Amino acid sequence: AQSVTQLGSHVSVSEGALVLLRCNYSSSVPPYLFWYVQYPNQGLQLLLKYTTGATLVKGINGFEAEFKKSETSFHLTKPSAHMSDAAEYFCAVSPPGGSNYKLTFGKGTLLTVNP
Amino acid sequence: KAGVTQTPRYLIKTRGQQVTLSCSPISGHRSVSWYQQTPGQGLQFLFEYFSETQRNKGNFPGRFSGRQFSNSRSEMNVSTLELGDSALYLCASSWSGTDAEQYFGPGTRLTVT
Numbered sequence: 021a022q023s024v025t026q027l028g029s030h031v032s033v034s035e036g037a038l039v040l041l042r043c044n045y046s047s048s049v050p051p052y053l054f055w056y057v058q059y060p061n062q063g064l065q066l067l068l069k070y071t072t073g074a075t076l077v078k079g080i081n082g083f084e085a086e087f088k089k090s091e092t093s094f095h096l097t098k099p100s101a102h103m104s105d106a107a108e109y110f111c112a113v114s115p116p117g118g119s120n121y122k123l124t125f126g127k128g129t130l131l132t133v134n135p
Numbered sequence: 136k137a138g139v140t141q142t143p144r145y146l147i148k149t150r151g152q153q154v155t156l157s158c159s160p161i162s163g164h165r166s167v168s169w170y171q172q173t174p175g176q177g178l179q180f181l182f183e184y185f186s187e188t189q190r191n192k193g194n195f196p197g198r199f200s201g202r203q204f205s206n207s208r209s210e211m212n213v214s215t216l217e218l219g220d221s222a223l224y225l226c227a228s229s230w231s232g233t234d235a236e237q238y239f240g241p242g243t244r245l246t247v248t
Binding site for chain 2: 056061062063064065066069110112121122123124125126127128
């Protein structure tokens with residue numbers, strides 16, 4: 021079975037600082053990988069996804085993530101945090117073969133941005 | 136283009152009752168997935184429907200069921216509610232469900248008392 025581990029349930033950064041949210045997955049075959057963001061009382065919004073090809077993926081709102089097969093990681097970064105980035109972030113994987121309708125999510129990381 | 140809509144947004148039920156939640160996908164999307172989100176278990180896959188057929192199901196008891204209509208709208212039903220069913224229920228739609236981006240609705244917050 022696939023699993024996703026997000027290191028750190030809560031990350032706090034200062035405005036303008038680097039954001040680094042960690043995600044590791046376990047899968048016998050490299051899956052498709054996703055980062056979603058959830059603002060309070062809202063659903064999930066896709067930030068970025070990796071399917072095949074370039075391992076450095078750029079997403080919305082200045083976020084990017086790099087797929088590292090050897091480390092089974094897909095960490096999310098943003099060079100400079102903004103107050104509006106405060107939200108909960110979820111890493112997710114889909115089964116090999118790309119059946120995106122069945123996502124396995126990590127437990128989430130709550131990002132706090134301090135002024 | 137309108138997004139995924141879910142009704143109702145908030146619901147309070149009593150243990151033992153049953154509840155039906157509704158999800159209207161983005162126009163043209165034929166796949167609808169349902170997820171349960173709780174503080175303890177996080178986001179868990181319930182089931183997915185495509186063209187009125189359930190294609191996959193998560194590890195939930197039979198009290199959780201769903202269906203999809205010919206217009207792709209989907210409902211999920213929970214019978215004999217338990218306190219542990221209190222959660223945010225999210226649905227997501229996509230064009231085909233495979234290799235396609237999922238768009239999530241705002242969710243239905245179910246509270247069981």
